[in-house]
Amino acid sequence: MLSVHRFQSEVSRRTLLSFKKGNLHQIVFKGGKWTGRGGSSRLQSRVELTPSKPNVSPEGKGRLFGPVLFTTGFTGSCFALGAIWEYENMRSKALQFKQKANNWIERQQNNIKNGSFRNQMNHWWNSQNMTEGQKLFYCILLANTTVLLAWRIPALTQFMISYFCSNPFARAVCWPMVFSTFSHHSFLHFGANMYVLYSFMNATTHYMGKEQFLAFYLSAGVISSLASHIFKTALRMPGISLGASGAIMGVLAYFCSQHPDALLQIAFIPGFTFTADSGLKALLCFDTVGLIMRWKLFDHAAHLGGAMFGLFWSHWGQRDVWNQRVQFLQMWHNFRTGFKSD
Numbered sequence: 001m002l003s004v005h006r007f008q009s010e011v012s013r014r015t016l017l018s019f020k021k022g023n024l025h026q027i028v029f030k031g032g033k034w035t036g037r038g039g040s041s042r043l044q045s046r047v048e049l050t051p052s053k054p055n056v057s058p059e060g061k062g063r064l065f066g067p068v069l070f071t072t073g074f075t076g077s078c079f080a081l082g083a084i085w086e087y088e089n090m091r092s093k094a095l096q097f098k099q100k101a102n103n104w105i106e107r108q109q110n111n112i113k114n115g116s117f118r119n120q121m122n123h124w125w126n127s128q129n130m131t132e133g134q135k136l137f138y139c140i141l142l143a144n145t146t147v148l149l150a151w152r153i154p155a156l157t158q159f160m161i162s163y164f165c166s167n168p169f170a171r172a173v174c175w176p177m178v179f180s181t182f183s184h185h186s187f188l189h190f191g192a193n194m195y196v197l198y199s200f201m202n203a204t205t206h207y208m209g210k211e212q213f214l215a216f217y218l219s220a221g222v223i224s225s226l227a228s229h230i231f232k233t234a235l236r237m238p239g240i241s242l243g244a245s246g247a248i249m250g251v252l253a254y255f256c257s258q259h260p261d262a263l264l265q266i267a268f269i270p271g272f273t274f275t276a277d278s279g280l281k282a283l284l285c286f287d288t289v290g291l292i293m294r295w296k297l298f299d300h301a302a303h304l305g306g307a308m309f310g311l312f313w314s315h316w317g318q319r320d321v322w323n324q325r326v327q328f329l330q331m332w333h334n335f336r337t338g339f340k341s342d
Contacts, residue, residue, distance in 0.1 A: 227305020
């Protein structure tokens with residue numbers, strides 16, 4: 001369902017959180033109620049919260065210099081570590097093949113892991129008939145589920161707002177740009193994003209490889225957060241955002257660019273199909289209009305930032321960055337073998 005992946009919750013800086021002796025006493029949502037004890041709850045996509053200690057910078061101004069440097073360093077580190085991960089995986093497979101040719105029994109003994117529970121889990125994980133993309137998806141799903149459950153713990157509310165929501169006017173600016181891409185406050189928001197990610201991740205991972213995909217996904221998330229920071233700072237629009245929609249837009253844009261003629265269908269609407277190229281153009285137009293009109297239901301700047309990175313990586317980044325990693329890996333190989341020879 002292409003439309004629901006855009007469900008990016010944006011929470012206003014003006015909040016109504018009241019604390020009593022350091023504990024959460026009551027939360028009031030705009031357009032609904034959520035009482036702390038025994039009350040009814042109704043979740044809205046747009047929420048207004050107020051912490052007892054506002055999580056804003058002392059100057060009250062959005063900061064971009066730090067986020068830009070952080071985004072540059074983080075994305076570079078992601079792809080560097082992704083390349084090293086790929087190298088180590090290939091090296092490990094080559095060593096296993098060599099050991100198998102020399103002594104199959106010895107190799108089997110060396111692969112035994114300490115602890116029966118770890119052995120069982122490792123055997124179960126490797127015995128599952130899943131692709132590399134599916135295995136990586138379940139790891140991402142586990143991370144998002146953990147953060148979703150953390151939102152349900154009242155004692156962690158202030159911590160979650162500070163570090164799992166992206167806000168250019170906050171005290172903590174950089175790492176929340178990453179953590180917020182794994183953060184969902186509602187089950188609907190969480191379910192929609194994970195459904196869309198699962199729909200496109202397997203094909204994209206098959207084309208990229210799990211190492212490149214993970215680096216790409218994390219980079220798309222932080223770049224989408226940076227785009228949101230730039231827009232909010234330029235227009236002096238305080239507000240916090242969370243959700244994987246920006247990173248997923250990067251995956252979606254990459255897939256649609258690589259397979260423009262692929263037929264897509266909106267879930268629960270049988271018989272209505274359209275090409276991936278048409279669907280992507282419609283989403284980009286929708287977010288562009290939302291940005292111009294300053295709609296606040298979705299973080300349109302984050303969506304566009306993630307989509308632009310996906311298009312960049314499809315047309316230029318994969319060819320001019322990832323495929324030029326040979327020299328870097330040669331340096332890593334020399335560094336590694338200089339301390340330990342095989």
